[in-house]
Amino acid sequence: MSKVKNTLELESAVVKFVGDSGDGMQLIGTLFADTTAYDGNDLTTFPDYPAEIRPPQNTIAGVSGFQVHFGSKKILTFGEKLDLLVALNPASLKSNLKWTKKDTIILVDSDAFDEGALEKSGYSSNPLTDGSLKDRKLIAVPVTTLIKEKTASLGVDNKTALRSRNMLMLGLTLRIFSKKTDYCERYIDKKFGNKGNVAELNKMVVKLGYEYLDHVNGEQYSLYVAPAKLEKGKYRNIHGNTATAWGLMAAAERANMQLYLGSYPITPATEILMELAKHKSLGVKVVQAEDEIAGITSAIGASFAGAMAATTTSGPGLSLKSEALGLAVITELPLVVVNVQRGGPSTGLPTKSEQADLVQALYGRNGEAPMLVMAADSPADCFYSAFMAAKLSVEHMTPCILLTDGSLGNGSELFKIPEMNSLPTIKPPYAQPNTKYQPYERNPETLARYWAVPGTEGLRHRIGGLEKENVTGIVSTDPDNHELMVKLRAEKVQRIANYIPEQEVFGEAEGDLLVVSWGGTKGVVRSSVIEMQKEGKKVSHAHFRYIMPLPKNTEHIFSKFKKIIVCELNSGQFVGYLRATLPQFNYYQANKVQSLPFFIDELKEKYFKLLED
């Protein structure tokens, strides 16, 4: 799409759609995001919604939002300050005003700003008329009036007609960015095609919004974001939870194994379970278990029986799975446990994101029960992280916890579609039929035991939760054997470091400050480091995907910097692990536990202070 005259061109733009839960903000957000993807912009999306399905109308608690950050450059974050805010009611305007800046375009439905709604949202005067928005670019559209007036000819009842308020805002938003409406129209036809006049109504309302700008001297509101210069190839927009599900499926196909998932619904991980349940044609077996414990233990049973097994959950669910994690450790069976982290403790903040389950993932079991711990760093990376978690778990006969989080799981970004043949091979260490089999005989390189799948001739054996004698697998309480087994289990996990990529450093290999982070904060932290580098500072970034074990060159990397700061959305869990693992270094910290992402400026402030000291 070409830009119109006098348009303000942006390298990237942040748009947020907010309204009551049920106003259809997630839908128009997704449609807008897909349209930008179609136009060749790079993008990320992030939904922000309350835990309740239909909280009280017009209250701050009921505000549901969807944010899109798109650009002509690689988009690393969900975006901070808004270029455009679309607010369908006073409560959503009030709770999102803090994300606007001077000249942010604000679209509102002026009909929704009646006395009752203003009062419920805590406004003592009408912000549309009291001058409080004077340094913002306000477009107040009488949405309800317009729809009633212009769609009357269709003979659709009022209630149905007014459900399309979101579509008017979508049309207007598309126009502001000079984007076409054809993608949305195709969607509307598909979705409402068989519902009488509803498709026509929605398309008419999109057009109404699109043309509205002509009535309000629209040029001053025009924004333009050029297509991104992306690597050649085929792309799709993908959500983190979908990517996790697909990564597991890809690993199963690559390993020529059957994928088994035992899971119990829990926010914000449920989409992985729902996604995997769809793909029976690829042979995926999904058991929606009676509880979290049955989810993991049935997966352990499936793993014993020879499947690639996984269970997916969020924090409280991981707590329930703790005992079974120990069982997977002592039986040395492969198992992928995905924890889509949310705000804790306990039920905590189910729809908000946090990185506070790292210590639980590393240590949350009785006895000494180490396992592979990984963390995905972006929605699309969930695909590769899940793939690698499954590969390493199977090849090294160890359970693995893959940490993602609510932002990654619900967020989306462009995903360059890989060719399956380009993914690494996966070779499970199967025991061969009719050979002398001892359950705890180990591969001398990896220390992984061999996998004897029930049904195979000549390999009958018994394993379980009791400590076993090394090699033979006979139940043993021998003190020396126990200590040996504890060490072997730990060493087996440590040796995975020989099979994972070395840690990368973004920026110079040595300098004044190394910024360290892990998991879902990669985009924001990387952006903050890029800005520091642009300002000439000797700052580099090491973002960790592999946590247990750490990449082999971690110590070497750390030794090349004068100062190290560890940034994480908790009170200091990774930094505590680093202090225990590599105590020779002095670590500074940047922490935030507000169930909000880091902001670039607050990180930079920390870096500057460290560089000055």
Place this chain on the structure above:
Amino acid sequence: MSPIINSIERSNVELTKEDFVSGLPVKWCPGCGAHAILAAVENVFPKIGYKKENFTIVSGIGCSSRFPYYVNTYGFHGIHGRAHAIATGVKVANPKLSVWIATGDGDSMAIGGNHFIHLIRRNVDVNVILFNNMIYGLTKGQYSPTTPMGSVTKTSPYGTIEHPFNTGELVMGAQGTFFARVPDNNVKLMTEVMFEAAKHDGTSIVEVFQNCVIFNDKVHAQITSKEYKDENQVILKNGEPIIFGANKDKGIRLKGTRLEVVKIGENGITEDDLLVHDQYQQDPGIHLMLAKMAPPHFPVAMGVIRSAMYPTYDDLVEMQIDEAKKTSKIQSMNDLLNSGDTFEIK
């Protein structure tokens, strides 16, 4: 009725008891009822005739759950209460296995109660041997969910004040398709019942009234001992009138909506008046009444009480996958990755 798609490969050589002896020293107390259960399993596995590699035994925690170590099959000793969930995973992942669960009253009906009822509700094709000694043995004598009310145990010094579960009632409440009960001192009946359990497609629950010589000795004696067994047990046989007693002169009759014990020859009652056992009846009403019979007014029903045909969970899993494979456009990960909205950057 679903076609049975999950079939287990049979052995092409005749197997014997020796094929299933693991050779590990058996560590149950002398006189424990578990020894008889082990003997019955070693008897029945060769008779069932599957390849020996196709048997898998899963257990939880407790005295019962040491069972897998003593049988030479694939075995998995799980954690407390979770055998049913583990076995569900084994069977769904690998439906060509004959999956057996060794569990106890605490393992299945206290800590594992949730998994127990859902295994049964789903009708996963596994066989459960439930060692019911009405006590926690391995932790040395605390009451269990089946301990009779009023019993003095280590954790109920004043007598329990909890209503015990009747296993059969719980199984049928969870829509169980197979329930059998046997005393631990009748290995022949136990073997027959286990064979029936193996034949049944769906979750088979075999409750064994097991004696714990150390912590709950003679808890079942009123039912199982030589002295009482003829009067206090009735062994059900499909298609036959329900008769018991040392002289085979007592029977069970359905009167109105209730069962009653009658004496054959008294008040003109003949065998024709007695209830004829129909284990295959889909309606569980009579089965439930039979399962609940207990002294002093009734004998305890032994043998196969219920064996009703319903589709199994693992068959339905395979059927859905087969159907999807036939009809879906998505046949590989490359298909999936490239499906839906995609776009090309050139």
